Amino acid sequence: MTELILSLDVLDRKEAVKVAESCAPFIDAIKIGYPLVLSSGLSIVEDLADLALPLIADFKVADIPNTNRLICEAVFSAGFDAVIAHGFVGADAARTCVEVAHRHSGAAYIVAEMSHPGATEFFHGGVAENLAELAVSCRADGIIAPATRPDRISRLREIVGSKAIYSPGVGAQGGDLDTVARLVDGVIVGRSIYEAENPGAEAERFSRIRR
Numbered sequence: 001m002t003e004l005i006l007s008l009d010v011l012d013r014k015e016a017v018k019v020a021e022s023c024a025p026f027i028d029a030i031k032i033g034y035p036l037v038l039s040s041g042l043s044i045v046e047d048l049a050d051l052a053l054p055l056i057a058d059f060k061v062a063d064i065p066n067t068n069r070l071i072c073e074a075v076f077s078a079g080f081d082a083v084i085a086h087g088f089v090g091a092d093a094a095r096t097c098v099e100v101a102h103r104h105s106g107a108a109y110i111v112a113e114m115s116h117p118g119a120t121e122f123f124h125g126g127v128a129e130n131l132a133e134l135a136v137s138c139r140a141d142g143i144i145a146p147a148t149r150p151d152r153i154s155r156l157r158e159i160v161g162s163k164a165i166y167s168p169g170v171g172a173q174g175g176d177l178d179t180v181a182r183l184v185d186g187v188i189v190g191r192s193i194y195e196a197e198n199p200g201a202e203a204e205r206f207s208r209i210r211r
């Protein structure tokens with residue numbers, strides 16, 4: 001089964017909770033990043049707790065080991081179940097995120113390659129492959145790979161094996177749902193669902209990948 005992860009980049013707190021509630025039966029997790037946390041505060045986690053869905057903190061943590069540790073401790077203390085970190089800061093810093101996550105019985109995912117066009121300016125020449133290898137050596141739970149470049153997902157799969165691959169970029173960024181769903185463990189979808197007239201119905205439509 002391929003998981004469907006809702007990217008809840010909605011700025012209004014009430015609207016965010018409403019969207020999450022309507023999508024909840026059709027999704028496997030909710031990804032929350034800076035847009036929602038900066039507009040609503042960390043307590044948004046408490047508002048979503050009743051849905052009993054895993055909450056993924058997409059803070060793309062990218063600092064020195066000690067600062068990464070402080071950020072990740074705050075993430076898990078707030079009630080998140082997983083954190084997303086960058087690997088380009090090096091193995092010591094990335095490993096810190098993984099260690100904090102595992103100490104809290106949570107998960108940590110490392111960004112291997114991003115989905116937007118500009119990502120190719122730096123994620124080339126083996127950089128993403130190196131980041132995927134780093135994720136494996138740091139015992140991360142998985143990587144993030146671009147739905148906009150399915151061939152790259154296949155290449156990174158060769159490196160991470162059975163570790164999870166979660167993939168953003170379907171819908172609004174042009175990635176094809178069915179193509180990507182066959183390659184990854186979870187598809188991350190934002191605007192195509194939360195900007196729809198009926199987000200719940202749209203989430204249900206996307207949830208065909210869970211069958």
Ligand code: O7E
Binds near residue numbers: 115144
């Ligand atoms: O394009 P959307 O609206 O479907 O939203 C995609 C979400 O995934 C959005 O929150 C964006 O910040 C995030 N994302 C990407 O789009 N591309 C990436 O390469 C990485 C991420 C991301 O979430 O990284 C951590 C999973």
